Each structure stands twice: as C-alpha cells, then as structure tokens.
Amino acid sequence: MVAFKAKSQELALRAFSGFIIGALILSAIYYGGxxxxxxxxxxxxxxxxxxxxxxxxxxxxxxxxxxxxxxxxxxxxxxxxxxxxxxxxxxxxxxxxxxxxxxxxxxxxxxxxxxxxxxxxxxxxxxxxxxxxxxxxxxHPIGQTLLFSLFLCTWSCDIAAYLVGTRWGRNKFCEAVSPKKTWEGFAGGAGASILISAAVAYHCSLPPIPLLGIGAICGIAGQLGDLVESLIKREAEVKDSGHLIPGHGGFLDRFDSILINGTLTFFLFGVILS
Incomplete structure (x- = not known):
C-alpha cells in the first residue's frame, strides 16, 4: 500500500511538471520568433x-x-x-x-x-x-504546425510506451542499455505517435503523408534516441542526468528523444521538401 501511494505521488508529480513544460513549449512555438x-x-x-x-x-x-x-x-x-x-x-x-x-x-x-x-x-x-x-x-511556411506535431508525437510516444510497457510488457528490448524497455512498449509508443500525427493532419486539413512521416520518425527513431541517453548514463553510472525537473530528472532526461526527432524532421521538411 505504501509503495502504491509513493508510486501514485511520483506519477502525479511527473504529470504536473510535464504539463507545465508542455504548456511552455507549445506557447513558445505558437509565438515563434x-x-x-x-x-x-x-x-x-x-x-x-x-x-x-x-x-x-x-x-x-x-x-x-x-x-x-x-x-x-x-x-x-x-x-x-x-x-x-x-x-x-x-x-x-x-x-x-x-x-x-x-x-x-x-x-x-x-x-x-x-x-x-x-x-x-x-x-x-x-x-x-x-x-x-x-x-x-x-x-518553415508551416513551421508552427510541424513543431506542434513533432512535440505532440514525441510526448504521446513516451507516454504510450511507458503505459503499454508497464501493463503488457513481457519481451525485453535492448535490456543491456535500458532494462525496463519492452517490445510491447515500443509498439505502443510507435502506434500512438502515428495516430497523433494523423489527428494533426486531419485537424489542420493537411496532406497526411508528410505528417505521418513525423509520426513514424517520433515513434521509431525517438525511442532509439532515448537509448542514446540511457547508454551515456549507464557509462557514467548515474540514474538521471540532473534533478531540475521534478519527476523527470534533468533536462536531458526529458528532451532526449526530441533530439533525433527534431533532426530528422528538419531533414525531411527543411531539406527534402523545401
């Protein structure tokens, strides 16, 4: 019972700090400049x-x-x-x-x-x-929408991978680097990311294929990018990169997946489709 209560408090703190960060980022993207x-x-x-x-x-x-x-x-x-x-x-x-x-x-x-x-x-x-x-x-001409999609897909992937992996995860995925990750969580995260990208395309009345590309990037590459930081922390023998974000650890812990996602999205829209 005590362990369950502590876990619930940790999740609540994580959700609250994540909401604040998300609101700040989406607001900054909206205003741009x-x-x-x-x-x-x-x-x-x-x-x-x-x-x-x-x-x-x-x-x-x-x-x-x-x-x-x-x-x-x-x-x-x-x-x-x-x-x-x-x-x-x-x-x-x-x-x-x-x-x-x-x-x-x-x-x-x-x-x-x-x-x-x-x-x-x-x-x-x-x-x-x-x-x-x-x-x-x-x-970019639709840069606001692209960044909204990028972050929403990344966050939905993280959340779904955690929830699905916690509930149904059985088969380990790269356990030598990140022991808690599972193939079930990986599939759940990828699916959620693609669904969110489709929802954004529908809401904004945009061609679905390019935004589905962002969904696939965030759902697949983002989870691999998360392993990069896990590898660094494992070699440095630390649990978190920092302690500035309650429930999440450091900024690098919170924004590890977005690094590869942002790079590939820029390559897709800033180079190929520009």
Missing part, C-alpha cells in the same frame, strides 16, 4: 551542461568553451549570425581545444586532447545542432 529561440536556447544549453557533467565523470571536458560555442551556434541558427558560420565555429572550437591541450602538456606533461575535443564537440553535435534545427524549422 525570439520567444521560441529563447526557450529552445535555454533548454539546449542546460541539456549541454548536464551532458558535460556526465562526461566529466570519466574524462576532461572544456565546458566553458563548449558552452560558448553552443551559444554561437544557436545565434547562427536564428540568423543573428550567418548560418554558414556554424562550420567555422566547429572548426575554430576544435583548434582552440587542441591549443589548450598543447599548453597543458607543455606545462604539466599531461594532455587530454582526444577526450577533450571529442567530448566537447560531441555535445554540440548531439544537443545544440538538433535544437538549432528546431529553431530553423519554425521559419
């Missing part, structure tokens, strides 16, 4: 900081330089800087990190170039670039 850019930047930079904290448990990472580079990449995505400058930012960041390690070895006889450059740049690639794509996606 600087509002969406600011919220996306805050979420991505906090997630980047959590990622660097995880990596720091194993090796050296230049958090400050990565953080500065992340800000510049986000500014470029919002066209406060030229978008092409993103390539320059990545190149210069790598050289700056190498210079730091040269100096470190010169004066202390040790260096961490492979770990520092790889770890710092991987955070920008894994977290900052996907959020930059979502900032750019808002400028």
């Amino acid at each position: 600087r509002t969406w850019f600011l919220l996306a930047s805050i979420i991505s930079l906090i997630s980047l900081w959590e990622y660097y904290q995880l990596l720091s448990k194993k090796f050296r990472v230049s958090k400050g330089i990565g953080f500065l580079a992340g800000i510049l990449v986000l500014l470029a995505s919002a066209e406060y800087l030229r978008p092409a400058s993103i390539l320059i930012i990545f190149t210069l960041t790598s050289f700056v990190l190498f210079m730091i390690e040269i100096l470190r070895r010169q004066f202390s006889q040790v260096s961490y170039a492979i770990w520092n450059v790889g770890g710092t740049l991987s955070g920008l690639i894994y977290i900052i670039l996907p959020w930059s794509y979502m900032v750019l996606l808002r400028a």
Whole structure:
C-alpha cells in the first residue's frame, strides 16, 4: 500500500511538471520568433551542461568553451549570425581545444586532447545542432504546425510506451542499455505517435503523408534516441542526468528523444521538401 501511494505521488508529480513544460513549449512555438529561440536556447544549453557533467565523470571536458560555442551556434541558427558560420565555429572550437591541450602538456606533461575535443564537440553535435534545427524549422511556411506535431508525437510516444510497457510488457528490448524497455512498449509508443500525427493532419486539413512521416520518425527513431541517453548514463553510472525537473530528472532526461526527432524532421521538411 505504501509503495502504491509513493508510486501514485511520483506519477502525479511527473504529470504536473510535464504539463507545465508542455504548456511552455507549445506557447513558445505558437509565438515563434525570439520567444521560441529563447526557450529552445535555454533548454539546449542546460541539456549541454548536464551532458558535460556526465562526461566529466570519466574524462576532461572544456565546458566553458563548449558552452560558448553552443551559444554561437544557436545565434547562427536564428540568423543573428550567418548560418554558414556554424562550420567555422566547429572548426575554430576544435583548434582552440587542441591549443589548450598543447599548453597543458607543455606545462604539466599531461594532455587530454582526444577526450577533450571529442567530448566537447560531441555535445554540440548531439544537443545544440538538433535544437538549432528546431529553431530553423519554425521559419518553415508551416513551421508552427510541424513543431506542434513533432512535440505532440514525441510526448504521446513516451507516454504510450511507458503505459503499454508497464501493463503488457513481457519481451525485453535492448535490456543491456535500458532494462525496463519492452517490445510491447515500443509498439505502443510507435502506434500512438502515428495516430497523433494523423489527428494533426486531419485537424489542420493537411496532406497526411508528410505528417505521418513525423509520426513514424517520433515513434521509431525517438525511442532509439532515448537509448542514446540511457547508454551515456549507464557509462557514467548515474540514474538521471540532473534533478531540475521534478519527476523527470534533468533536462536531458526529458528532451532526449526530441533530439533525433527534431533532426530528422528538419531533414525531411527543411531539406527534402523545401
């Protein structure tokens, strides 16, 4: 009885914090412009900081330089800087990190170039670039609808995968990385995501095929993307990436699936269908 009550309280807290976050994100997408850019930047930079904290448990990472580079990449995505400058930012960041390690070895006889450059740049690639794509996606002619679909499909997949997996899950799915995930939950999450995308297409009177593509992306790729963060946490030997969101853990815990979903959606609509 005590365990059931504690579980119920945890689910209620998770639902409440999830509702607040969802309302903030959907509102920011609706207003677009600087509002969406600011919220996306805050979420991505906090997630980047959590990622660097995880990596720091194993090796050296230049958090400050990565953080500065992340800000510049986000500014470029919002066209406060030229978008092409993103390539320059990545190149210069790598050289700056190498210079730091040269100096470190010169004066202390040790260096961490492979770990520092790889770890710092991987955070920008894994977290900052996907959020930059979502900032750019808002400028698409139907960007508001695309982002609404992206987040609604991602959230519905997460919820359905959890509920179906908890109730009917029997067959483990990648248990070495995430022991609680099951094939039944995976199927439930994918189905819910596709249904939501169809509902959005019907409500907005849009051709269903492109939005069903978002549903498939969020339902399949999103769940695989969730395993990426699980793998990182398992190697760092932690349960959550942070503790800023009650019931969810850290920002990276809450927004892990959206990273691959946002990237593939931008590729689909920002590159192929533009």
